[in-house]
Amino acid sequence: MTATLRCDLCVIGAGAGGLTLAAGAARMGARVVLIEQGELGGDCLHTGCVPSKALLAAAAAVRTARRAQEWGVLRTPPGAVDWQAVRRHLRRAQAAIAQHDRVERFEALGVRVLRARARFSDPRTIEAGGVRVRARRFVLATGSQPAIPSIAGLERVPFLTNETIFDLPELPRHLLVLGAGPQGCELAQAFARLGSRVTLVEAGAMLGREDPDLVAPVRQALSADGIEIREQARVLAAEPGPVLVVAGRTGEVARIAGSHLLVATGRRPTVDGLALERAGIAFDATGIRVDSTLRTTNPRVFAVGDVTGGPPFTHAAAWQAGIVLRRVLLRMPVQATTRAMPRVTYTDPELAWVGKDRRDLEAEGGTVQVLDLPFAQVDRAWCEGRSEGLLRLLLGRGRRVLAVGIVGPQAGELLLPWCLLLARRLPLAAMATAIAPYPTLSLVSTRAAQAAFEPLIASPWVRRLVRLLHPWG
Template sequence: MTEIRCDLCVIGAGSGGLSVAAGAAQMGADTVLIERGRMGGECLNSGCVPSKALLAAAKAAEAARRAARFGAPQPAPDIPDPAVGFGAAMAHVRGSIAAIAPHDSQERFEGLGVRVIRASARFTGPDRLEADGVTVRARRFVVATGSRPFIPPVPGLQGVPYLTNETLFRLTRAPHHLIVLGGGPVGVEMAQAHRRLGARVTLVQRSRILPNDDPELVEVLRRRLIAEGVTLLEGRGVTRAETMEGGAVAVTLDDGRRIEGSDLLVATGRRPILDGLGLETAGIAVTEQGIAVDRRMRTANRRVYAVGDVTGGPAFTHAAAQQAGIVLRNALFRLPARINYAALPRVTYGEPELAQVGLTEAQARVEHGERIRVLRAPFAGNDRARTDGEAEGLVKLVTTPRGRLLGAGIAGPHAGEQIALWCLALSKGMGVGDIAGLTLPYPTLAEAGKRAAGDYYAPTLFGPRTRRLVRFLNWFG
């Protein structure tokens, strides 16, 4: 059997693994990358890229439908609804993947000096593994095998031709009635996208939608979903799923209702991919969430690191990239860098978007008690939001009594872009005064955040003491 010795061996060519491999190779480490599936992993092929491409197509259809707000002529009765171009929308999805794929390709990484092995990998000891008949011995290993959809143990579900994010984007015809199980970001985004592309949509969620986000911000998106015709069944579980005649599907709810649809999307969470890796042979500890790691992203085997969804931590591409940076500093430079998620943002890309960083109001009250300040600025008071006809939502800040930022949330237009300012503020330990003192271009959506920050000073600045001081100073001319 052929043996390869290298500095670093990465298992998994998703976002986290690719970040480690590219960084290590470009910094001079002899690097091997092993991938048994598609280069780019879930993010490129069945996650972030295709979902955002489909959302963009759906947004364009909705914009055409609502163009009359700005005086554009309504489509004539004999012109098809712009929402029915499902084939063109899916073509845009495929085109987006194809345009980005070269950046994640085997050819690019081999050009960087990475040896790429397209096969399954299995640890055969604490310092070695086998893949495609090759033994790889490395100074350090990184496991970045990602996650797969979690399929809940609903009676009858295994016999139903359900969809997940791994199969949804292969559809060639628009669902007539899409039933979505799960009200997390994926379920909410795909529910709105398919509704805008002409499907009837029913979303079933055991709790409320987006349960990890601030309820006040979630309510903004909930109102829009309902207004656009998405049927939300919150606080409801599914007790049975079945296939009907002609290939249709049906689910029975815990209140006895039966929902029939043409397609069923299961979006009930993710589970780490651990099978076949021989982790026990390498002395790598595993929990119910995934591979156990410390703040330096090290496993129980100090030769082996893990990044991305396989660790059971924050399941975001940008979190995997942050973890990759920690691994590179530890594995290559022996620096004791540690992960810190305090300023890790999260975004649900519905319309309006919902973005958060740091603590929510509820989390802040748990950690700091009632000694917090909550500042709000509705987009209804923002001139740019008004001119664009997108005045729903608000910016919400949570601070200490002295104005130190604890968290920020935005429900509104381009919230994912606007949250960047608050990521910087939180990561640098800034207070609201640092933002309130900025001069921003007018008119911009970001001014809503500045207004929220400025409201921290309103009780003092416009209070009776200030008025008395102004009147006193006026006596001197």
């Protein structure tokens, strides 16, 4: 006989969104069931953000060692790499963070954790591991998985994805990276710095969503790391080896051979096996359909994170979880707007953005003023030997901040005050009058904001006002 659990909230998926929901709801006094067939922590902890950023940190250390002579530090040989030690570094980082995602921690909060595959049996019931769960509300937080492109012959070629590349026993001799989005660029640079030969293949433009002016320093850095970048290169076929057969800009066909192939061509929502049709939940290849409150076409069911086809970021899933908590448990009329949703590509230099894309703003037909402040105008950048960065402001009428882009060292860290400015609709003057400690890279933000007011300060009417007031000293 199948046991039946009744609860206030049933969460399917234990990634960033699901864990935030389960812990938050339990602390607020709700009866919570959390269902996860794999390990708690999701893609971010096990095969995504955490291992990739730990790998990038190791790669950055190699670059620093190899540049040490520029600062008068002598070491021979510079930047030798022990791949097994790098792998241990990745595992240590994962193990430390995994302590926050242990089953015991959630059970101590009062969450009932079911380690099983979930499947809807009707619009308000889920079955998992021989248990039937009936809840007042459900939240789908099942995330996403690598999207594998349809390429002739690829099914006969062993290839890597983000789910398998961190388990390689040896450093690749020549890594072919298919896809020059954020993930492809990050891993290409990391392996190049660790000693692999890397070829990056992209059907369109590298980091095609981003502002081309901000992408340029990233492209230059990847090239300087020895990466062969092939843009506008359409893959016609894949062959064992591995070998990619590609057509270039002018139609010329080339064969690119390597020792390993990494497929980094995007993500697709994980909905397989959920039997969403039984619950009346609409979905397509891009994800589960949700409204502005993250409610699905079944009024009892919400969805957060990658499975919705929205911003594919861990921080987006966690933020959406907070929206659902307030909506479901506190009945607050909140909506999931993405006006201030940041994104960061963790190459070196990093590329960060918050606000609408420049193309979208220009397509809307409004006035868009572009203001750039180079990192070279900030003293700390010269002290660090990293003056190649740029902060770009996109301003509307009345100097209203529409978007901010940063390319440079620690761009992701520098983006936070701009996220706050956009989220709270603060005026640019709030940034311009803030006191940033000297000498820090954060001065790039305050000085960019101040630069927007320079035409006003030097205007004829301000000069006349000063002359008028000066005699009254």
